[in-house]
Amino acid sequence: MADEAVSLIHHVELNIFKQFAAITHKHHIHYIALGGTMLGAVRHQGFIPWDDDMDVGMLRADYEQFLKVTSDDLKDTHYFLQTPWTDENYALSYSKLLDRNTFIEEKNNVNNARKGVFLDIFPLDKIPDSPARQRRQILDMRRLDSRIYLKLRYNVIDNPIRKFQNPLSEEQVETADDFKEQREAVMTMYNDKPALTNVKNLASQYAYDKEILSLDELNDIVNLPFEDTEIRVPADYDAILTRIYGDYMELPPENARTEKHIVRLITDNQEFEL
Template sequence: MEVEDAMTDSVINLIHEVELNIFKQFRQLTSTLNINYIALGGTLLGAIRHQGFIPWDDDMDVGIPREDYERLLDLAPNILKNTHYFLQTPWSDSNYALSYAKLLDRNTFIEERNNVNNARKGIFLDIFPLDKIPASKERQRRQILDLRRLDSRIYLKLRYNIIDNPIRKFQNPLSPEQLQTAWEYKRQRQDTMTQFNKRPNLTVYKNLASQYAYDKELFTEDQLTNLIDLPFADTTIVAPADYDEILTNIYGDYMTLPPENARTEKHITRLIMDNQEFMV
């Protein structure tokens, strides 16, 4: 068991090294394009509690207000075209069903737990858009229900599954008509996410693709503009100066480590890079 744990730790460290390089590429993009971002969720927690990655975590999360997020999606592909990075979005990968972007290292291939699909795969950085939400609880409820309904339709149309099915490899590729239907659902989903952004009276933003409960990952305008640099591994990452309130809202007593049996927030189960295969 100790040998297995040591092997797993070494693979996680390798994943962290690749993710850190992806993040540095992302940070260069945001600097070039004069775009503000913030660390989110476990990445923000890691920066505060560990000055880097949470040791057992295997991804990085950042957020960008929608207007700058769309500018990144528009301009970054041209900057990245001669690199080994790919900006995966609902529009750049027709088989990709999620509502946010990923910056992938194309020199790697991964398989993820409970996530079987035909989208492009690689070690990644998650890039979430941050959108305004309505003040009314009923409108909030309606928006999130609409998003879940559209997510379900897209996942079904693009054949996302929890477990692999041997029959999957014998299925025909999706037809142009099926991909067009998925594209229309994606457009409806984006319209649902962005419907309140033009309302100046609304001042609360949310990561609408968040894994946390609805009221956990919310941000005020001040939290998105009053930013600081924090140490993160061998570099720095941008975070809201009011990180304590944000992390307390999500995790409660965030400086206390969880019990050992809960230190398992791993997404990646298989990694291929440098012509080697690693199981996590």
């Protein structure tokens, strides 16, 4: 059953990605595959078989352009662009393109934001060269993350009382929005510094140094096969994947080949437990 569910998730995610790629192509917006999606393209020419999400990234200017144009392009579709501003209950610092014809529950992530199979879309922001300033930026961002998660009632486990809670008050939403604006200011504080040449997905799950990218790496892009389509990756993907994973062509042990995020999927009136 789990294998069938992961195959269904891959099928939905691939269609989401194709919608995303069509929008970026139409508007000349640049993106790259990140993390496990880049690894999947290189090692498997598609999804890592046991993975259950897709990650892409964009320089902040492209990211903002994508957010601006997408609402028109998604009209009359079953997709929803979830951002800190389109879903008041959504606490994360990046965006998700959701399939509204699906519903999911995620591991260790209980909240009232909209749910569906998704594509993660991360902004890539400039970072300072100074390690001390790097630490200050990421700590300030994480402090604001924590405040937003608390305000929007994000929990690791479900609480039966949650269903009886009142919706967020106008004051609570405004406070959360203020924290979101502060967080974005922290994330983008170095983007106007021409001398800085490194960017980072500040919401990355990896250790800080592992997913730092140079602007040169982002300017040299190739297309790789990904299932029945193609995906953009930096031409120097070998160096990037080695930084993140070490010997990335070696498969992990079988007991580590498990889904990371989704524990329940509902689609086409069918329910799957992963």
